[in-house]
Amino acid sequence: MIFDFEGQSIDVRQMGEGPDLLLIHGYPLDGAMWSSVARRLADRFRVLKPDLPGRTGNAVAASGSLNAYADFIASILDRLEWPVGLAGFSMGGYIGLELMRRRHPKVGALAFVDTRAVADDEAAKMNRDGSISTLKTQGVEAIADAMLPRLLSPEAALKGDLTERVRRIILRQTHEGLESDLRAMRDRADSTALLPQIAVPTLVIAGEHDLISTVAESQAMANAIPGARFVAIPAAGHLTPMESPAAVAKALGEFFETSLKPEV
Numbered sequence: 001m002i003f004d005f006e007g008q009s010i011d012v013r014q015m016g017e018g019p020d021l022l023l024i025h026g027y028p029l030d031g032a033m034w035s036s037v038a039r040r041l042a043d044r045f046r047v048l049k050p051d052l053p054g055r056t057g058n059a060v061a062a063s064g065s066l067n068a069y070a071d072f073i074a075s076i077l078d079r080l081e082w083p084v085g086l087a088g089f090s091m092g093g094y095i096g097l098e099l100m101r102r103r104h105p106k107v108g109a110l111a112f113v114d115t116r117a118v119a120d121d122e123a124a125k126m127n128r129d130g131s132i133s134t135l136k137t138q139g140v141e142a143i144a145d146a147m148l149p150r151l152l153s154p155e156a157a158l159k160g161d162l163t164e165r166v167r168r169i170i171l172r173q174t175h176e177g178l179e180s181d182l183r184a185m186r187d188r189a190d191s192t193a194l195l196p197q198i199a200v201p202t203l204v205i206a207g208e209h210d211l212i213s214t215v216a217e218s219q220a221m222a223n224a225i226p227g228a229r230f231v232a233i234p235a236a237g238h239l240t241p242m243e244s245p246a247a248v249a250k251a252l253g254e255f256f257e258t259s260l261k262p263e264v
C-alpha cells in the first residue's frame with residue numbers, strides 16, 4: 001500500500017487477502033520483526049507491517065514523540081475499512097494504547113503483544129537516557145549487544161540463526177531512529193487508567209519468560225480491560241513474534257478471526 005504522509009511517499013509492506021491486520025513493531029526493530037507471523041496469517045488476512053518513521057524503509061523523520069508515531073499509524077488506519085485488527089508489540093503496543101486514547105474509529109479488535117500500560121518510572125527514564133548516551137558514544141552495535149539478552153530467552157539466544165536475524169534488523173537501524181524511539185518511550189503517558197475504557201475486543205499476549213513485560217503484569221493488564229483474554233507463549237522471552245511465530249500467529253489468528261467477524 002502506497003500513500004503520502006508529510007510530503008513523503010510511504011510504501012507499507014503487505015501480504016495476503018482478507019480482513020486487514022495492522023502489525024506495529026517495537027524497539028529497536030522494524031516491520032521485519034513480524035515477517036514469520038505475517039506469512040502464517042496471510043492465508044486468511046491482508047497483513048500490513050509498516051516501518052515507523054526514522055527507519056531506513058520510511059523517509060518520514062523521527063521526532064522522538066509517541067504521539068507522532070501514533071499520527072503515522074492513524075494515517076494508515078484512516079485509509080483502511082472498519083474493522084481493522086491492530087496488533088502492537090511492546091513499543092508498538094504503547095502506540096496502540098495511544099490510538100485507544102484517541103478512540104480511533106477504524107480499530108475493530110486489538111492485540112497487545114509483550115507490552116505494558118504503565119509509563120516509565122524515574123529509574124526507567126534514567127536508563128533511556130543512558131541508552132541515548134550509549135548510542136552517541138558507542139553506536140547502534142552497542143545497543144544490539146545490550147538488547148539481545150533482553151529480547152530473547154536464554155534458550156532462543158542459543159539458536160545462532162535467530163540471534164543473527166534479530167541482530168541484523170537492529171544493525172540496520174539509524175542512530176536518529178533509535179534515539180527517537182528512546183525519547184518517545186521515556187516521555188510516554190501512563191495508560192493504566194485507560195484500560196477499563198477500552199471497548200473493543202482485546203487479546204493480551206506475553207512470553208512466559210519475558211523480562212520487560214512479565215506474565216504477571218500482562219495478566220493484570222488483561223484483567224483491567226473489559227472482556228480481554230490473555231495468552232502466555234510457553235518458553236519464550238520478550239520477542240515472541242520472532243521466537244515463537246507459530247504460537248503467536250495461532251493466538252492472533254484465532255482471536256482476530258472471531259473478533260473481526262461482522263455481526264450477523
Ligand code: MLT
Nearest residue numbers: 026027089090091092185
Ligand atoms: C520494545 O521491545 O519495544 C522495548 O524494549 C520496550 C521498552 O523498552 O519499553
